[in-house]
Amino acid sequence: MTAKTERLRELAGHAHVVLWDFDGPICSLFAGHSADQVADGLVEWLEGRxxxxxLTDDERDTEDPHVVLRAVDRRHPASDLVVDLEERLTREELEAVATAWPTPFADPLIRTWTAVGARLAIATNNSPDVVRAYLATRGLLDCFGPHIYGRSHDLQYLKPHPHYLNRALTVMGVAPTSALFIGDTPTDCQAAREAGVPFLGYARNERKEKLLQDAGATDIVSSLKPLLTVVRASSGPGERDVARSD
Structure with a gap:
């Protein structure tokens, strides 16, 4: 067993609750509905008013819709403008669900972890309605139940604020050290650190890996397959049959 596999086994073994970021570890939400086009649309909507x-030049040129949303909230916190912009972004995210791509091995990993008795939750900067819509298309909604915590009109709680993680831990009645958070951004890493939750970074390319390393992440995988192998190995024979039915 390699040191990396042993570390994954340790992280998974201590996790009674597994918290997931959504866009990245579970799916590529904007695979067919470009995030930079969504950001451009939000900028154009603001300019039309x-x-x-x-916005600054950098904010207008961003490929991340959340950068636009955060910028407006910093200058007009809790305003009707922020509410309108957030609702517009939610509509764009809902449209993106139809063309979202599942992250390789995410679906069977979610089902396997559920089969072996772990409880799952989502802590995301995306809209909870969007998360539910996507999970329903994959038959995964029951794996998370009511534990989907994400963006509202109150944008101060977007990660890196640990609010969504803390809320999940409180509702589910678990200590931070008995959980694991899987995320793919520096803000995920920071939120996990502030919440006291062990963090596993998912980096689909070298650029993402470097960003996570710079944020202080020490446990990073480029594929969920090794983690799936570890979790499957922890299950009993009947549970393995369920986990492999995908």
């Missing part, structure tokens, strides 16, 4: 100067 005479708010061109509300």
């Amino acid at each position: 005479g708010l061109h100067d509300l």
